[in-house]
Amino acid sequence: MYPRVGLGIAFLSILVVACSSRSHxxxxxxxxxxxxxxxxxxxxxxxxxxxxxxxxxxxxxxxxxxxxxxxxxxxxxxxxxxxxxxxxxxxxxxxxxxxxxxxxxxxxxxxxxxxxxxxxxxxxxxxxxxxxxxxxxxxxxxxxxxxxxxxxxxxxxxxxxxxxxxxxxxxxxxxxxxxxxxxxxxxxxxxxxxxxxxxxxxxxxxxxxxxxxxxxxxxxxxxxxxxNINIDKSVISTGDDCVSIGPGNRDIHITNTFCGPGHGISVGSMGKSGTKEDVTSISVVNCTFRGTLNGVQIKTWPEPTAAGGFASNFTYDNILMENVDNPIFINQQYCPFNLCNPQGSSKIQISNILFRNIWGTSTTKDAVKLKCSKSNPCHNIALENINLIGPGGVASSSCSNVHGRSLGRQKPPSCLS
CATH class of the missing domain: 2.160.20.10 (Single-stranded right-handed beta-helix, Pectin lyase-like)
Known part of the structure; x- marks a missing residue:
């Protein structure tokens, strides 16, 4: 009797293993x-x-x-x-x-x-x-x-x-x-x-x-x-944005990625439609840009009829720029091909943006450009340990309608207090 039970158990074990193997x-x-x-x-x-x-x-x-x-x-x-x-x-x-x-x-x-x-x-x-x-x-x-x-x-x-x-x-x-x-x-x-x-x-x-x-x-x-989109260890060489992050996104993380040629990594274009547009929790870390039109960019349309929205909680950290036209760029007057009123004021609120440990070379003198909305100024923008060299070793930064701070080394001299 007991040997038969043992044989039965053994058979069932073999059957389970076979079925398990097949299921995988x-x-x-x-x-x-x-x-x-x-x-x-x-x-x-x-x-x-x-x-x-x-x-x-x-x-x-x-x-x-x-x-x-x-x-x-x-x-x-x-x-x-x-x-x-x-x-x-x-x-x-x-x-x-x-x-x-x-x-x-x-x-x-x-x-x-x-x-x-x-x-x-x-x-x-x-x-x-x-x-x-x-x-x-x-x-x-x-x-x-x-x-x-x-x-x-x-x-x-x-x-x-x-x-x-x-x-x-x-x-x-x-x-x-x-x-x-x-x-x-x-x-x-x-x-x-x-x-x-x-x-x-x-x-x-x-x-x-x-x-x-x-x-x-x-x-x-x-x-x-x-x-919850993660982009890692990739090489992107193209004719437009290497990565473009449109409205309605959250938790987008780009790491260890090479960009160039191209237009950089952009968040936008926000504010052109009549619906509320939000983007939150974006990070670009340990990336290299070479020969791009822009480096890290946030762009919104100056559309007074838009429903508004916000772009917040972005981190740009440990980034090398090599011969980049606009390494750090916030542009709330984005208006390509005159498809909008360039004198308008964007309703998109930009806040809590950190640019940290960004270094390299800019092909334009204005290596840092923070051009924010008159009606909705940027809040809590931080520049920390920036080292960008422009043509002839000279570079500058420009700010408009920005509230923020600068920490650590600032080259070019920060336009933030």
């Missing part, structure tokens, strides 16, 4: 199994990717979509959740975006929506082929170059084509939580490289984003209406 396996859905090849048209590969994702998403447990080594032409796709269990999107090859003008009006290339516990990685590359679109990408300056007319489409679609063609982001995450992007490259995006909207608890690390310095609107990472 990752089910792999290879896009090649669904017809994706390097020779296929973009629309055929898109169907294969969507099929692989749909089955992976339905799989109960951990699963991954695998893109093996090779080059795959891929049209615009939306990979939707919610999914069952943890999911991976493993890019080992190169994905190449269409370069036909008839595809430019789509505002995304690869989008993930409504997903929790997603990991995007693999060492592969996203090639946005942005050079095909950049020559036309001047609509925001009022000098749009006409695009080919799509005669087979309706007038409404043609209108949308002209309106939205230049907003195609390479990788877009909407309502994605508890997720990670790591160890991938993005080249020559048509618009933003990465765009995060309404995301929470997303880590981005060890990514390389690259586009020429003169490529228009190619922000590296744009974040809006999101929280």
């Amino acid at each position: 396996r990752t089910k792999v859905f290879n896009v090649k199994t669904y017809g994706a090849t390097g020779n296929s048209r973009a629309d055929m590969n898109s169907k294969a990717f969507l099929k692989a994702w749909t089955e992976s998403c339905k799989w109960s447990g951990k699963s991954s979509v695998l893109i093996p080594k090779g080059t795959y032409h891929l049209g615009s796709i939306v990979l939707k959740g919610p999914c069952n269990g943890r999911k991976e999107f493993v890019i080992k090859g190169m994905l190449r975006s269409p370069n036909q003008p008839s595809t430019f009006f789509i505002d995304h290339w690869i989008t993930f929506q409504n997903i929790n516990n997603l990991r995007i990685h693999g060492g592969g590359t996203l090639d946005g082929q942005g050079a095909s679109a950049w020559p036309y990408n001047k609509c925001k300056t009022g000098s749009c170059k006409p695009l080919p007319v799509i005669t087979e489409r309706s007038a409404t679609v043609v209108f949308n084509y002209f309106k939205f063609w230049n907003d195609q982001q390479s990788l877009r995450l909407d309502f994605v939580n508890d997720s990670e992007i790591s160890n991938i490259k993005s080249l020559n995006s048509k618009n933003f490289h990465f765009n995060l909207f309404a995301c929470n608890r997303v880590n981005i690390r060890q990514v390389t984003l690259s586009a020429p310095a003169d490529s228009p609107n190619t922000d590296g990472i744009h974040v809006s209406s999101s929280g």
